[in-house]
Each structure stands twice: as structure tokens, then as C-alpha cells.
Amino acid sequence: MGFTRRGVLSAALGGATALATGYRPAFAQGAPIKVGILHSLSGTMAISETTLKDVMLMLIEQQNAKGGLLGRKLEPVVVDPASNWPLFAEKARELISKEKVSSVFGCWTSVSRKSVLPVFKELNNILFYPVQYEGEESERNVFYTGAAPNQQAIPAVDYLMSKDGGEAKRWVLAGTDYVYPRTTNKILEAYLISKGVAPADIMINYTPFGHSDWQTIVSDIKKFGSAGKKTAVVSTINGDANVPFYKELGNQGIKATDIPVVAFSVGEEELAGIDTKPLLGHLAAWNYFQSVKDPANDAFIKAWKAYKKSDKAVTNDPMEAHVIGFNMWVKAVEKVGTVDIDKVIDALPGITAPNLTGGVSTMLANHHITKPVLIGEVRADGQFDVVWKTSGLVPGDAWTDHLPGSKDLEADWVTLKCGNYNTVLKKCG
Amino acid sequence: MPFAPLLRSFMLCCLVVLSALALAATQAQAQAQTPAAMPAQGERLAAGLERFKADSFADTEAAVAAIAAAGSAQGVAILSALADRRLFAGAAGVFYRDAAGQAFDALTGQPATIPADAAMVRLNNRLRNVVQAALGTMTLLSPDPAQRVRAAEAVFRSRDASALVTIEAALTSEQNPRVRRAFEEARAAILLASADAPEELLIAAARRIAEAGDNDAISLLRQFAGQTTGGLKAVIDQGIVSIEQAQRIRAWGQTLWFGISLGSVLLLAAIGLAITFGVMGVINMAHGEMVMIGAYVTFVVQELFRNHAPHLLDWSLPLAIPLAFITAGLVGIAIERGVIRFLYGRPLETLLATFGISLVLQQAIRTWFGPTNREVSAPSYMAGSFEFVGLQITYGRLWIVVFTLCVFAALLLVLKATPLGLQMRAVTQNRRMASAMGIRTRFVDAMTFGLGSGIAGVAGVALSQIDNVSPNLGQSYIIDSFMVVVFGGVGNLWGTLVAAFTLGIANKLLEPFAGAVLGKIIILVLLILFIQKRPRGLFALKGRAVEQ
Incomplete structure (x- = not known):
């Protein structure tokens, strides 16, 4: 019931949070690079998504402390879609067209991801999706850093x-x-x-x-x-x-x-x-x-506890996914030397980033990553x-091998340039 | 006394048997403790303990087997410690804590301090079963009857053939009927599992297990049903059928109990609304948030107890009840004075305003306490379950049913037997007449709304035991609460009671066939049809009050 009305109220609160988080160290040149954060800060999903917003803010802060990206400062833009699926699409549009962000980290539920998909395709931007999900999807504009089935x-x-x-x-x-x-x-x-x-x-x-x-x-x-x-x-x-x-x-x-x-x-x-x-x-x-137990994980937990100013703060799987996703995005941008959406999308497959359990994850051609289980x-x-x-x-396998409909499908955005290539019919879509 | 000599000779007999047994036991013990056996035992124990240090499940399993085989005195203590996460292994050796927290060296059994580098020996679920099985075989002769029952149950599950001799021997002397029964079942389970036993023994075993009649028994019988033939198979199949029949009958009782328990939760959630909506006619969408406030009060009280008086933690819930009532009641009065009193007679505006209030309250709680769930633990008297004529009844649910009925009775008492209750009824039935009689109607309005809200807060204390204490707690109850009040007949407390239990039981009757999702839909559809037929609910108020 009534997500819409709640949304209106809490969108205002979300906006206030976004204003409060801005700060400005000195940077060499250029306008800041904006990074969109699209996680519910109110409503039923706030329980899970609020920490993901915080982890993104921390990662951006750390990157800025290292001198930003391409010599430019990173600037987080936080919006609150308030656990309201249609509002996710609206907020995504706001991030891309009005705020002109260079990438978006966000969504939790599959329905929220499905809701923003058309927006990302239409306005051509990048979404990093950090949550384990049901698979059966591979989109050019989305990078899935959570687990496939x-x-x-x-x-x-x-x-x-x-x-x-x-x-x-x-x-x-x-x-x-x-x-x-x-x-x-x-x-x-x-x-x-x-x-x-x-x-x-x-x-x-x-x-x-x-x-x-x-x-x-x-x-x-x-x-x-x-x-x-x-x-x-x-x-x-x-x-x-x-x-x-x-x-x-x-x-x-x-x-x-x-x-x-x-x-x-x-x-x-x-x-x-x-x-x-x-x-x-x-x-x-x-x-x-x-x-x-892993040095990278220990460092991350320590930083997170310091950032949250609480010894009880815990870390979890989707947070790690954002860490990997963010590091991959940074590497890809550094590789192509620009935040141009198309160039970054093409550069991302093949990029590696250490995960927090002692391995190195790779972004695959199907826009999923390798992970330990x-x-x-x-x-x-x-x-x-x-x-x-x-x-x-x-x-990660976008299309499962265990269902008749998706057994023959394959996603490959590098050579096939297709998210659902049918290996039997030899055609895309 | 004619039977005195008889009694005496019986006693004598008992004494002889007992002393013979005692003698046998000491002999057995002496055998185990002979100097020749000692070093071998110590070595085997040491070799077993050594393998705990590897921190691999395969090594831990080997260690458990070695320790069980070593038969040393502290074997039981070591394995119990392992099962309860109290065993630590490090370079310096293996150590365990007893249940009281005192540390010992596992090899020598002497008190020791646990070095810092010793890590807890980890188990997985499979190993936990292995440890339980080993412990069961080792503790069959424990002096504590409860421990013997547990041991026999563990053997029943593990069907460890090596325990058979011990059980047979123990059965000759065991007096405690509960332990005897457990031993006999365990023996039957072992026999059934051993393929080479003679058929008549197997049949007797199968019968014995069928008599036990519980879930474990039917599980065991089903396991062997496919592997047997002839007379034994007939007995097993018959056993399964008879247990299934008994289970079917019990299932009805169980469903009824589940329904009563769900009904009591519905009643508890709705009872405050029966006052604010039912008696006052305010469409109070913030009702769920009053429940949530009650739950958060419980959390705060419990947190205070946990930090300042952990030994009194069990008392936090009873103390939270009045506090939740007062807090939620005060919030309710504030809402009534601040918002609702301007909107009497305008249901649409009231609905919107209270809906807005519910959002404000939710977000306020989310800001103060965070969006995540808060921990409210169950006091010891609300944890676990007991069997009642074959039905499994959980203490938590039972307490909630009792508590709900108490709240209901208290509310009835307030409405019928106190001056405030009289005034409330007067104001709701005919406001102008009541005013003319000198009743301060505004004050009564505030008090009534406060009472309804306070009761919702009290409901929150109970619901914190079965649901999440989170800002969303109230939302999940608001629809159900309105459903109950409307179905029961607005303004009728007894109607609310009947409606809550009817909906609860109907829901639980439907759930096994239709599933939880469809069941709920069917209930809603039935309710809509019912309201079409009887718009005023089950027990409609009659008379002049209705016309207003």
C-alpha cells in the first residue's frame, strides 16, 4: 500500500541528506565528477539500502583523499527513491538528466532494477547493481556485481x-x-x-x-x-x-x-x-x-567502523559488491582517461579488482563478475x-543452464554485443 | 499385617540385585582403571586431541572417534565442551571450559588457563550429529536420568550398534520408566538398523517404534519401509499407517491451536482500534504506529535492563507493559488534541491526517533508532515448547493468548465498571446529551483516544516477541486490524473478539490447502462478500446510537 505518499515525504528528507554530505578539498583542475547513489533511505527497504548509501559515500571520500579521479574530485549525489518502485525510475532520470552523473550505484530489489532499466537504456548511463539476484538478464548499461544464481x-x-x-x-x-x-x-x-x-x-x-x-x-x-x-x-x-x-x-x-x-x-x-x-x-x-580473515577485509572493516564511528557497525555481501564495483569503475575510467559513458562501458569487461576475501574478481563480457562462493x-x-x-x-552466468528457455542464451557485450544471444538460432534477441 | 513378610522378602531381593549390580559396576570400573590400561588410554586420548589442532572437519571427526574410543574419564567433558562451543585448541594444547566457565587442560583434566592463541574448535552440522552420537553412547550410564534420556535419544538417531550391549545391560537394572522407554526405543532402532537380527526381533522392534508414535518414529519406519519384505514390511507399513492416522487427528487440533494463536494476535492488534475506530469512529491510520511505539518501548526497557541489571532481564517484559501503555497513550492524547479533534465528523480528512501522522512517526523512529531491526529477546519463560495431548504448544504463543484475553477482560472492565468507561459510552452514544449532563466531552474524547492508543502500545509489547521490532512493524497490522473491527461490527468489543478468532482459525484452516498467499486472498474475498450481505458486521449495534 501507499508507497507513493510516503515517497513524497521522504524524498525531501533524502534531498536534505545529499546537501549535508558535500565538502570541498582542493583539486587540481576540472569540474567534479558526479556519482549517483540510488538507494532507498526511507520505507521498507531502508533497512537494507541505507548502509549501501553510506558505503558509497565512504568509498568516494577515500578516493578523493587519494586525489580523486583523473585529477578531478568525485562528488556523490544522493537521492532517496523511498522503496517506491516507480519513484526509482523518476530518481534515476533526475540523476542522469539533471545531475549529469557519470555512473549510478544503486537498487536492491529486482523490481526496482527493472523499473530503472528503461531509463538507463534511454539516457545511456551506467548502473552498478550490488545485490544477489535471480539472473535471466544482461543489459549493456548494467553491471551486476552481486551473485547470479x-x-x-x-x-x-x-x-x-x-x-x-x-x-x-x-x-x-x-x-x-x-x-x-x-x-x-x-x-x-x-x-x-x-x-x-x-x-x-x-x-x-x-x-x-x-x-x-x-x-x-x-x-x-x-x-x-x-x-x-x-x-x-x-x-x-x-x-x-x-x-x-x-x-x-x-x-x-x-x-x-x-x-x-x-x-x-x-x-x-x-x-x-x-x-x-x-x-x-x-x-x-x-x-x-x-x-x-584477509588483510583487505580487515582494512575495509576498520575503515567502515571508523566511518560509522561505531564499533558495532557490520559489513555484508552487497557492501563488498559495491566496493568491487566502485574500484572497477575507477580503474576503467583511469584506463580510458575519460568518464564518457560508452568508452567506460566498453572498457569495463576484463577489468579486475581485488575482492575482500583474498581473490581478484574480473568483470566478464556478460557484465557479471567472478566471485568465490x-x-x-x-x-x-x-x-x-x-x-x-x-x-x-x-x-557469474547471466542465463541459467537449468531452465529450458534460457539454456541456449548467452550474454556477451564484447564480441557478440548482445545480452541474449541464442546459440541455437544464432541470432540476438 | 499379612503382606509385611512379602514386602520384606521383596526388599531383600531388590537389595541383592542392586548390590550385585553395584559390584559388577565397580568391577568394570576397576578393569578400566588397571595400570596396564592407563598409558594406552592416555596415549589414545593425546593422539585424538592432537587432531583438533588441525582445524579441519575431517581431523575433528577423527579426533571425536579417537576420544570416544579412548574411554578416558574426561572424554565426556571434552565432547560436551566441543558440542557447546567450549573447546579450544592451540599450539600449547587443547583446553575446555566447563558449563560454569572454569578452564581445564583436556589432556590432564587439571585446571588451566587457556592461552591466547587457542581458537575454538569449529563444527559443522554433520559433525555435530557425530559428536551427539558419540556422547550418547558414552553417557548411557550417566547417573542423571535426564542425561540418560538424552543419551538414549541420541542413540535412537545414530543407531550406533556398539551401544547395543550397554543398552541391554542398562535395561536389566533401569527403574526410571521414562528412561526405560527411551532405552527400549533406542534398542529397537538399533535392532531395526542391523540387518542380521532375527526376524521376530525385528518385528518386535518395529512394533516398539510404532508405539512411540512421534515424528522421529515415523521417520525411522519410513526409512526402512522400502528395504524390507514379508512379515516385517507388513508390521512397518501398519505402523506407518497408524502413526499417520494419529497425526491426522492431531493435525486438526494443531490447526485449531494455530488458529487460536493467530486469532489472539489479530485481537491484540485490533483491540485498540476497536476503541479509537469502533467506539469513537475515528479512522485511525496511525494505529499500527502505536503498536510500533509499544514495541520500541519494550526494546528500550530491555536495553536498560541488559546494561544495568542483566540478572533481571526476564522482568523487563512485565515492566514494559505499563510503560508502553503510558507512552503510546500519551502520544495518542497528543495526536487527538493536536490534530484529530479538529477533524471530528470529517472521515476523509481524518484518514489522510492520521495516515500522514503514521508516516511521520515511522520516519521519526527510523531516524532515532535506525532503519534496522532492534533486538528484543524472549524471556526464559516464553522460549521453547511443550507437548499437550500430542500437540506441540510453544510457550511464547500460549502466553500471548493468555495475555490477550487478560487485556480484553481489563478493557471490558474499564468500559463497564469505571466512571470513565461510563462517560466514554455516554459520549459516544449521544454527545450532546452527555454534555448536557455535565460530562466534559472533550476530555473524554482525549482519554478515550489515549486508552485505545495505550492498548495498542501494550499490544506492541507482546508483538515484539513474535515479529521484528522495526519502523515497519505497525504497517503489517493495520489492514488486519481494520478487517477484524469491521468484520466484528463497529463499536462492539465482543464482536471484535469473535471476529479475530474466526479470521484466525479460518486463515489457518485454509493455509494448508491454499498456501499462505492464496489463503489470505480467499479470506479477503469472503470478507468482502460478507460485508456486502451484512454491512454492519457480525454484531451490529442497534438502536439510536447507530443512526448518528
């Missing part, structure tokens, strides 16, 4: 099927009812069936946003898990509904050792505000965890213990 969902399922993961034979795919869980679960279902899992051993369940009464579903899961086969839950349950879900699991006595839950949307940020007792031992699949276990302090990790970096 083959960089999160598929490896997580592989882990649960392995000996260490408990050799799960029966699967509950539980998700919130919107595009990301539905597509991910469709891919996972096809993948599981291809691995020899009987359709009767897969239970798919969707719940509305913010679902808080999990009694029936948890008791169903318990019943489903009593078929004499090891059962695991793959959760694409979104943000707010997770806490009551795990609480109910704990209350009904389902332990992680009986039925483990692997979540794709529960990170450090989400755990920061909750009682972790019912979650202990449950799993999450990401490409980054704050607990990973990590499985972490919830600890009492709200952090994750990494219990499993892919041996190398996994390249």
Missing part, C-alpha cells in the same frame, strides 16, 4: 548434497512471493530434478512479504522432514519475515542438525538486530562474510563461520 543458489544446494553438508535428499524451497524467490526456486527445482531428486521430495512454499505467522508452515516442514530422508530447507525468505521464521523453528524444536536452513537473504546486517539463539548452526550462502554458519555473535568455500572463483 550459479554463484549462490546452486553451490549452496551442492554443499547440502555433499557429505559435509549432510547429504540432503529432500528439499523445502521456501520463499517470499516475488520475482527473485520464484525464479530462483524454478532454477533450483530444475537443478534438483536433474540431480535425480524425485518431484515428491521437493516442497515449494511461498509466503507474503513480512509474513509473521509461521506456525503452519514450520509444522509442515517438520512433517515433510519425517519421511526418513535427510531434509534441508533452502530459504529465499526476504528480510523482515526471517526473524519470526527462525524463532518458530526454534520454538518447535527444529535444530540445524536435524533440518538445516540455508538462506540467501540473511546477512550480518539482518542478524545485527536480532536474538541469534534460534539461528545457531543454520547456514547462509554469500560471496563475502565479515568474519573472513562461501557457506557460513550463524554464530552467537551474529557473525558467520565459513564452513565451506568453492576452490576458485565462479564466473
Whole structure:
């Protein structure tokens, strides 16, 4: 309901934030390079997106301290789309046409990304999208620094099927009812069936946003898990509904050792505000965890805590994605010596940037990046213990190999210049 | 007394048996402690502990097996520490803390200090099961009956054949009926898993497990149903069918309970609105935010307790109730005095104004407390669950049902038995007449709105236990609350009660068939149809009050 009215109110607040963050050290020459930040600072998504705005401001501040970019200062332009999908498009238009930004870092939900896509195509600008998503997309103007399904969902399922993961034979795919869980679960279902899992051993369940009464579903899961086969839950349950879900699991006595839950949307940020007792031992699949010991990560966490002036500030996966995306953009701009949109878009594939878990990520021709996949276990302090990790970096696959419609599609913006090239029909689109 | 000699001889018998057992036990212990066995045991323990240092899951698994096999005195302590994240390994050795926090050297069992470089030994879920299984086999003879039950349950799951001898021996002397039952089930599970047992034993085992009748039992039976033939298969299939039947009956009870519990949440959320909207007729879109304020008060109170009096943390919730009532009530009065009193009789403007207030309150909370969820932990008396005639009932939900009914009763009492309640009813029924009788109607308006808001705040205390404490908390309840009040009949508290439980139970009846999303839609459609038929809800007010 009523996102529109809320949006009007909070857009004003967002504008005020943008004004407050300006500052000016001395720079050699030229007008500042503007960088757009398009994250909700109010409304339901503010819970996740506010920190992404902050991390961008910090990265820009750090870059300016290093002397800016091409000898020019970077200037952040913050707008607040207020968790309102149509407003995302409006704000994107404002950033590009009015503020003339050189790139935009933003969006969280898939629907917000879909909403701004036409704007970015029409006005030709660059969007860095930092969140794990359902894939099935590759656009010339968008660079996807979050995980595609083959960089999160598929490896997580592989882990649960392995000996260490408990050799799960029966699967509950539980998700919130919107595009990301539905597509991910469709891919996972096809993948599981291809691995020899009987359709009767897969239970798919969707719940509305913010679902808080999990009694029936948890008791169903318990019943489903009593078929004499090891059962695991793959959760694409979104943000707010997770806490009551795990609480109910704990209350009904389902332990992680009986039925483990692997979540794709529960990170450090989400755990920061909750009682972790019912979650202990449950799993999450990401490409980054704050607990990973690595010099680059330690430095980033230290800088972040100093920037937030709080020792309790946590880091998470989408933040790392923005770090990688921002560094790649900086490198690409330095490489071509200009912020010209077309030149930067062409320069980005092939650019590498260190990720925070000890590897070097590469921007691929399909505008996705290579990432390691990590499985972490919830600890009492709200952090994750990494219990499993892919041996190398996994390249992001825009079009999944497990669905009939997208199996034959390929995205390649370098040689094919196409986001959905059909390898059977040998044509684009 | 004719039975005295009988009793005496029985006692004597018992004594003989007991002493024989005690003798056997000491002998067994003496055997384990002979000097010849000691060094080998120590070496095996040391070799096992050594592998903890590798910080790899495969090595940890080997260490657990070695320690379980070593049979040393501190083996149980080490493995329990491992299971509870209290085992640390470093270059200097392996150390553990006991449940009280005292540190020991794992090899010697002597008190020690844990060096700084020792890291906690990590487990994954598979290893946790391995550790539980090992612990189960090792603690079957524990003096503590609860521990023995846990051990037997662990063996039931692991079906560790090596535990069979211990269980058989323990069963000859075990007196505690609960422990006996657990042991018998564990023995049956091991037998069923061992392929070479004679068929009549297997059949007896399958029967024993079918009698247990719980989720674990049916899970075990299903696992073996596919692998067996002949008489055994018939017994297993029959067992599965009988458990399934019992489960189906229980499922109805469970659904009913879920419905009551959801109904109580709906009632709790709606009951304040039944006052502000139902009695006063104000379309109060900021109602959800009053609930949210109550939840945040709970958070603040709990935070104060956590920082200043952690041992009283369990009391934070009862204390939060009056504070939430006062805070939300005062905010409510401020809203009524500041905005709503200018808008009486203009429902559209009221709707917009209160909607605006709800946005302001949300963003204010977001600015002060941040957009992320705040932690409100469950007090010990609200965690966990218990079984009641086969139904699993969680304490948290039970408390909320009880609490809701108490709030409802208290509210009824206020409305029916206090002067303020009398004045409220008078003002809402006929404002001018009440005014003519000398009632300060403006004051009563403010108090009524404050009461409704305060009750919403109290609801927030309870809802903080089952939902997220975030600025969006209120939004998720506002629609449901209006639904309940409209369905029940505006201005009728009993209607609200009946409506809340009806909607709750209907929702839970639909959910297993239609799913959570479709279930909700069906409820809404049914509600619309119902309102078409009976625009005034279930219990419409009659008489002159309605006409205004």
C-alpha cells in the first residue's frame, strides 16, 4: 500500500541528506565528477539500502583523499527513491538528466532494477547493481556485481548434497512471493530434478512479504522432514519475515542438525538486530562474510567502523559488491582517461579488482563478475563461520543452464554485443 | 499385617540385585582403571586431541572417534565442551571450559588457563550429529536420568550398534520408566538398523517404534519401509499407517491451536482500534504506529535492563507493559488534541491526517533508532515448547493468548465498571446529551483516544516477541486490524473478539490447502462478500446510537 505518499515525504528528507554530505578539498583542475547513489533511505527497504548509501559515500571520500579521479574530485549525489518502485525510475532520470552523473550505484530489489532499466537504456548511463539476484538478464548499461544464481543458489544446494553438508535428499524451497524467490526456486527445482531428486521430495512454499505467522508452515516442514530422508530447507525468505521464521523453528524444536536452513537473504546486517539463539548452526550462502580473515577485509572493516564511528557497525555481501564495483569503475575510467559513458562501458569487461576475501574478481563480457562462493554458519555473535568455500572463483552466468528457455542464451557485450544471444538460432534477441 | 513378610522378602531381593549390580559396576570400573590400561588410554586420548589442532572437519571427526574410543574419564567433558562451543585448541594444547566457565587442560583434566592463541574448535552440522552420537553412547550410564534420556535419544538417531550391549545391560537394572522407554526405543532402532537380527526381533522392534508414535518414529519406519519384505514390511507399513492416522487427528487440533494463536494476535492488534475506530469512529491510520511505539518501548526497557541489571532481564517484559501503555497513550492524547479533534465528523480528512501522522512517526523512529531491526529477546519463560495431548504448544504463543484475553477482560472492565468507561459510552452514544449532563466531552474524547492508543502500545509489547521490532512493524497490522473491527461490527468489543478468532482459525484452516498467499486472498474475498450481505458486521449495534 501507499508507497507513493510516503515517497513524497521522504524524498525531501533524502534531498536534505545529499546537501549535508558535500565538502570541498582542493583539486587540481576540472569540474567534479558526479556519482549517483540510488538507494532507498526511507520505507521498507531502508533497512537494507541505507548502509549501501553510506558505503558509497565512504568509498568516494577515500578516493578523493587519494586525489580523486583523473585529477578531478568525485562528488556523490544522493537521492532517496523511498522503496517506491516507480519513484526509482523518476530518481534515476533526475540523476542522469539533471545531475549529469557519470555512473549510478544503486537498487536492491529486482523490481526496482527493472523499473530503472528503461531509463538507463534511454539516457545511456551506467548502473552498478550490488545485490544477489535471480539472473535471466544482461543489459549493456548494467553491471551486476552481486551473485547470479550459479554463484549462490546452486553451490549452496551442492554443499547440502555433499557429505559435509549432510547429504540432503529432500528439499523445502521456501520463499517470499516475488520475482527473485520464484525464479530462483524454478532454477533450483530444475537443478534438483536433474540431480535425480524425485518431484515428491521437493516442497515449494511461498509466503507474503513480512509474513509473521509461521506456525503452519514450520509444522509442515517438520512433517515433510519425517519421511526418513535427510531434509534441508533452502530459504529465499526476504528480510523482515526471517526473524519470526527462525524463532518458530526454534520454538518447535527444529535444530540445524536435524533440518538445516540455508538462506540467501540473511546477512550480518539482518542478524545485527536480532536474538541469534534460534539461528545457531543454520547456514547462509554469500560471496563475502565479515568474519573472513584477509588483510583487505580487515582494512575495509576498520575503515567502515571508523566511518560509522561505531564499533558495532557490520559489513555484508552487497557492501563488498559495491566496493568491487566502485574500484572497477575507477580503474576503467583511469584506463580510458575519460568518464564518457560508452568508452567506460566498453572498457569495463576484463577489468579486475581485488575482492575482500583474498581473490581478484574480473568483470566478464556478460557484465557479471567472478566471485568465490562461501557457506557460513550463524554464530552467537551474529557473525558467520565459513564452513565451506568453492576452490576458485565462479564466473557469474547471466542465463541459467537449468531452465529450458534460457539454456541456449548467452550474454556477451564484447564480441557478440548482445545480452541474449541464442546459440541455437544464432541470432540476438 | 499379612503382606509385611512379602514386602520384606521383596526388599531383600531388590537389595541383592542392586548390590550385585553395584559390584559388577565397580568391577568394570576397576578393569578400566588397571595400570596396564592407563598409558594406552592416555596415549589414545593425546593422539585424538592432537587432531583438533588441525582445524579441519575431517581431523575433528577423527579426533571425536579417537576420544570416544579412548574411554578416558574426561572424554565426556571434552565432547560436551566441543558440542557447546567450549573447546579450544592451540599450539600449547587443547583446553575446555566447563558449563560454569572454569578452564581445564583436556589432556590432564587439571585446571588451566587457556592461552591466547587457542581458537575454538569449529563444527559443522554433520559433525555435530557425530559428536551427539558419540556422547550418547558414552553417557548411557550417566547417573542423571535426564542425561540418560538424552543419551538414549541420541542413540535412537545414530543407531550406533556398539551401544547395543550397554543398552541391554542398562535395561536389566533401569527403574526410571521414562528412561526405560527411551532405552527400549533406542534398542529397537538399533535392532531395526542391523540387518542380521532375527526376524521376530525385528518385528518386535518395529512394533516398539510404532508405539512411540512421534515424528522421529515415523521417520525411522519410513526409512526402512522400502528395504524390507514379508512379515516385517507388513508390521512397518501398519505402523506407518497408524502413526499417520494419529497425526491426522492431531493435525486438526494443531490447526485449531494455530488458529487460536493467530486469532489472539489479530485481537491484540485490533483491540485498540476497536476503541479509537469502533467506539469513537475515528479512522485511525496511525494505529499500527502505536503498536510500533509499544514495541520500541519494550526494546528500550530491555536495553536498560541488559546494561544495568542483566540478572533481571526476564522482568523487563512485565515492566514494559505499563510503560508502553503510558507512552503510546500519551502520544495518542497528543495526536487527538493536536490534530484529530479538529477533524471530528470529517472521515476523509481524518484518514489522510492520521495516515500522514503514521508516516511521520515511522520516519521519526527510523531516524532515532535506525532503519534496522532492534533486538528484543524472549524471556526464559516464553522460549521453547511443550507437548499437550500430542500437540506441540510453544510457550511464547500460549502466553500471548493468555495475555490477550487478560487485556480484553481489563478493557471490558474499564468500559463497564469505571466512571470513565461510563462517560466514554455516554459520549459516544449521544454527545450532546452527555454534555448536557455535565460530562466534559472533550476530555473524554482525549482519554478515550489515549486508552485505545495505550492498548495498542501494550499490544506492541507482546508483538515484539513474535515479529521484528522495526519502523515497519505497525504497517503489517493495520489492514488486519481494520478487517477484524469491521468484520466484528463497529463499536462492539465482543464482536471484535469473535471476529479475530474466526479470521484466525479460518486463515489457518485454509493455509494448508491454499498456501499462505492464496489463503489470505480467499479470506479477503469472503470478507468482502460478507460485508456486502451484512454491512454492519457480525454484531451490529442497534438502536439510536447507530443512526448518528
